[in-house]
Amino acid sequence: MINIEIDGKRIETENGSTVIEAAHQAGISIPHFCYHKKLSIAASCRMCLVQVEKAPKPLPACATPVTEGMKVFTHSEQAVKAQKGVMEFLLVNHPLDCPICDQGGECMLQDMSVGYGGGASRYHEEKRTVLAKDIGPLVSAEEMSRCINCTRCVRFGQEVAGQMELGQAFRGEHAEIMSFVSGTVDSELSGNMIDLCPVGALTSKPFRYKARSWELSRRRSVSAHDSLGSGLAVHTKNNHVLRVTPIENEEINECWLSDKDRFACEGLNSPERLTKPMIKQDGKWQEVEWQTALEYAANGLRHIASGAGAEQIGALATANSTLEELYLLQKLMRGLGSDNVDFRLRQADFSADGKQQGAPWLGMPIADISRLDSVLIVGSFLRKDHPLFASRIRQAVKKGAQANIIHSVDDDLLMKVANKAIVAPDALVTALSQVAQALDAEKNGKAQTASAEAVAIAKSLSGGGCVAVLLGNFAQQHPQAAQLQALAQQIAAATNGKFGFLGEAANSVGGYLAQATPGSKGMNAAAMLAAPRKAYVLLNVEAELDTANPQQALAAMQAADMVIAMSAYRHHATNYADVLLPIAPYTETSGTFVSAEGRVQSFKGAVKPLGEARPAWKVLRVLGNLLKLSGFDQDTSEAVRDEAIGGMDIAAQLSNASQATDQPAIPTPQSSGMQRVSDVPIYATDAVVRRSAPLQATADAAVPRVWMHGSELQKLGVKDGDMVRVVQGLGGVTLAVAADDKLPQGVVRVANGHAATAVLGAMFGTISVERA
Amino acid sequence: MLSDQIQAKIDRELRKYPADQKQSAVMAALRFVQDEKGWIAPEDMADIAAYLGMAQMAVYEVATFYHMYKLKPMGEYTLTVCTNLSCQLGGVNETLLHLKNKLGIGLGEITTDGKFGLREGECMGACVDAPMFTINNKKLCGRLTGEKIDQILAELGSGDKK
Numbered sequence: 001m002i003n004i005e006i007d008g009k010r011i012e013t014e015n016g017s018t019v020i021e022a023a024h025q026a027g028i029s030i031p032h033f034c035y036h037k038k039l040s041i042a043a044s045c046r047m048c049l050v051q052v053e054k055a056p057k058p059l060p061a062c063a064t065p066v067t068e069g070m071k072v073f074t075h076s077e078q079a080v081k082a083q084k085g086v087m088e089f090l091l092v093n094h095p096l097d098c099p100i101c102d103q104g105g106e107c108m109l110q111d112m113s114v115g116y117g118g119g120a121s122r123y124h125e126e127k128r129t130v131l132a133k134d135i136g137p138l139v140s141a142e143e144m145s146r147c148i149n150c151t152r153c154v155r156f157g158q159e160v161a162g163q164m165e166l167g168q169a170f171r172g173e174h175a176e177i178m179s180f181v182s183g184t185v186d187s188e189l190s191g192n193m194i195d196l197c198p199v200g201a202l203t204s205k206p207f208r209y210k211a212r213s214w215e216l217s218r219r220r221s222v223s224a225h226d227s228l229g230s231g232l233a234v235h236t237k238n239n240h241v242l243r244v245t246p247i248e249n250e251e252i253n254e255c256w257l258s259d260k261d262r263f264a265c266e267g268l269n270s271p272e273r274l275t276k277p278m279i280k281q282d283g284k285w286q287e288v289e290w291q292t293a294l295e296y297a298a299n300g301l302r303h304i305a306s307g308a309g310a311e312q313i314g315a316l317a318t319a320n321s322t323l324e325e326l327y328l329l330q331k332l333m334r335g336l337g338s339d340n341v342d343f344r345l346r347q348a349d350f351s352a353d354g355k356q357q358g359a360p361w362l363g364m365p366i367a368d369i370s371r372l373d374s375v376l377i378v379g380s381f382l383r384k385d386h387p388l389f390a391s392r393i394r395q396a397v398k399k400g401a402q403a404n405i406i407h408s409v410d411d412d413l414l415m416k417v418a419n420k421a422i423v424a425p426d427a428l429v430t431a432l433s434q435v436a437q438a439l440d441a442e443k444n445g446k447a448q449t450a451s452a453e454a455v456a457i458a459k460s461l462s463g464g465g466c467v468a469v470l471l472g473n474f475a476q477q478h479p480q481a482a483q484l485q486a487l488a489q490q491i492a493a494a495t496n497g498k499f500g501f502l503g504e505a506a507n508s509v510g511g512y513l514a515q516a517t518p519g520s521k522g523m524n525a526a527a528m529l530a531a532p533r534k535a536y537v538l539l540n541v542e543a544e545l546d547t548a549n550p551q552q553a554l555a556a557m558q559a560a561d562m563v564i565a566m567s568a569y570r571h572h573a574t575n576y577a578d579v580l581l582p583i584a585p586y587t588e589t590s591g592t593f594v595s596a597e598g599r600v601q602s603f604k605g606a607v608k609p610l611g612e613a614r615p616a617w618k619v620l621r622v623l624g625n626l627l628k629l630s631g632f633d634q635d636t637s638e639a640v641r642d643e644a645i646g647g648m649d650i651a652a653q654l655s656n657a658s659q660a661t662d663q664p665a666i667p668t669p670q671s672s673g674m675q676r677v678s679d680v681p682i683y684a685t686d687a688v689v690r691r692s693a694p695l696q697a698t699a700d701a702a703v704p705r706v707w708m709h710g711s712e713l714q715k716l717g718v719k720d721g722d723m724v725r726v727v728q729g730l731g732g733v734t735l736a737v738a739a740d741d742k743l744p745q746g747v748v749r750v751a752n753g754h755a756a757t758a759v760l761g762a763m764f765g766t767i768s769v770e771r772a
Numbered sequence: 773m774l775s776d777q778i779q780a781k782i783d784r785e786l787r788k789y790p791a792d793q794k795q796s797a798v799m800a801a802l803r804f805v806q807d808e809k810g811w812i813a814p815e816d817m818a819d820i821a822a823y824l825g826m827a828q829m830a831v832y833e834v835a836t837f838y839h840m841y842k843l844k845p846m847g848e849y850t851l852t853v854c855t856n857l858s859c860q861l862g863g864v865n866e867t868l869l870h871l872k873n874k875l876g877i878g879l880g881e882i883t884t885d886g887k888f889g890l891r892e893g894e895c896m897g898a899c900v901d902a903p904m905f906t907i908n909n910k911k912l913c914g915r916l917t918g919e920k921i922d923q924i925l926a927e928l929g930s931g932d933k934k
Binding site: 158163164165166167168169170171179180181 | 837
């Protein structure tokens, strides 16, 4: 520790910290633009100049390390003179367009010029102009003349997002921030550049000119998309959600937000929103009163329960539903006498059910990821499925951690990968078991018989320190998920490491706590769709997009006598449902999400429900009352939450341990035909993001292509860009083909969850490709 | 694609730097491309980025920072005329006027046959020979007079108006 004095205040600070860090620690503010605690030091704006005793001239506080006995004056005459001088220079070329600037009211330059700027400018020459850039549908770079060249956006790309898409081209007076040959900024974290930009150069394109910052009310909320549980500040005006910004929490999302969390809110006001209850009579949809619709639904359910039997009713919900909704849904089903309820719609292997000792979770706090020394990530489209988990792992790798990958695709993770084994889906279990085998051989001093990659991964994991094995969405959706889980558990035990699941959605842990899983008598999501039920209750589900096997799911829906769809949107359910109940998305209802690390986060509605939409927990409660079931008299969502998890020791409920056999039998890969590998594209994961126009305009939301190894294209006699027909079961679709030589042979990568591929079958399994 | 010759040259350059700092060779790589093609196109920068394992934008930053990299075709022979103080005093305005008349082009332009390009440059550190220009950044020509310029242009090919 080092003792210094800032403005007469004695401060003890860590050796190696800078003056600005020490000052912030002590609550002393130093004006700055280019400095940001999460980014490297540029010292390019010079706004943080301070006076240091015995130094001949002012020093930049952001780039001056503290030394013992240092005396710093942040507001002395010399310091303020220097700061004012810098401010005058910064304003020389800055346009005086605050009245029409979106940043007005939340602009660092505006705030700082109040404190340090002159009343009038001494500069009378022409200001420099910088041409507008089009860098994509999310971030606006329309007024680059406002840029003060702090390079925060450039450093963010390089250091946090992992890809340098923006840079500072040219020099001196001609320097400007731009992308390479007018390319777009495609990072899944690009929206953070808007927050980082201290002026109005980079602003939010969807939010442009919608409102002034002081007209907005801010409401605290929680992200309803991935399993990180990012804190959101939902900005509203006139009962409309206009934008979303991050709420800083070092233990969760730090100060970042993924583009999905930030721009999904554009889907909330989509014209597709369902605003009135509807029922289908004689094949025609009619808008009806809530009472009519609910009675219709209740009568239908009662009729089927008493006629065909309650086990003919199945309930499916997405893992983006709140804890309260999931809890009441399962309570309703169990009240009716059916045990068929599930939220794991994209899962294929349920053999761990009943053997699982708790709710599968991350296995450690999110913050611990930053402290890992070695990590094995199995089956994860990490960057797209979990943008901020990926960023945390990227930071850990920069500090020396080793990332090891076992997966069926080899997408660029924008970080150094120590070892990887890229194998076809049916060889994934074998690949993981080889690592377990290698670890065993290493421990017992036996000769290594495993593959070279497996030995290298085992070596990396057995190096000691903090070790983790993380299973991604792909591993959880895999047809041998339980075996992958058992092997991961075994590897973690052998390396004294943690083992966990990168949950798929906001409530992937909460669904278990809400008991929205079938009991021993019930049917799981896959079983309910494989053996069609007479009636389905759908909560937030779009059958052809949210399930592991869209073909099968749609067939089951069409065959059902009654489908009750609770949805915020009018979607494809109009083809197969009988009742559409408009429910409120996450900004219009109160609720709770339990994140991957088991953090229970409740939130309030930010705005009133649109039209006649109502929070789903209220709808379910009324349905319960209409069906004369007991225990449906909660007045608030908090009461539902307390009933579901009140007094529960959450930590004790979380466990990845499974009683499954410790040494799972390894199936021999059967190679008959091509195997499908499917990701769920980042902007196709749930109903809200699918309707966010700006997100749908990004490169990540482009129509899926059929990816295959170059040699497979040659075998087919097609070339990159040609159209091919992919067929699975009864359905087929014609899509453009693309070569990816990093894919294993015999593998076809086609996305799931996208309307273009909704006619296909299971996410895993055989698929055929032919020339179109 | 970078030609074999350029790749060989870059490989030789890379031996000067640690294996994990390949981007150190970016300036040399840009120079090799310019020497071969006369200028550096965005595609070349992308190729260099891929070859050196760095971001395309990072190559672009370097290429645009330095004046001597040519980002558009500047003729087979690019004449860079110093217009700094010593050359001004040495009469560079007449030199420029002579060149403009002789070649029929202004600064930043190239002759229609693509033979000559004319651009403005900064001090070349040889003020004793003012006024001066360089040919393709390599050959320094000083103490310029009308006759001397005509002679240099004649040696390079034709100096007559097109």
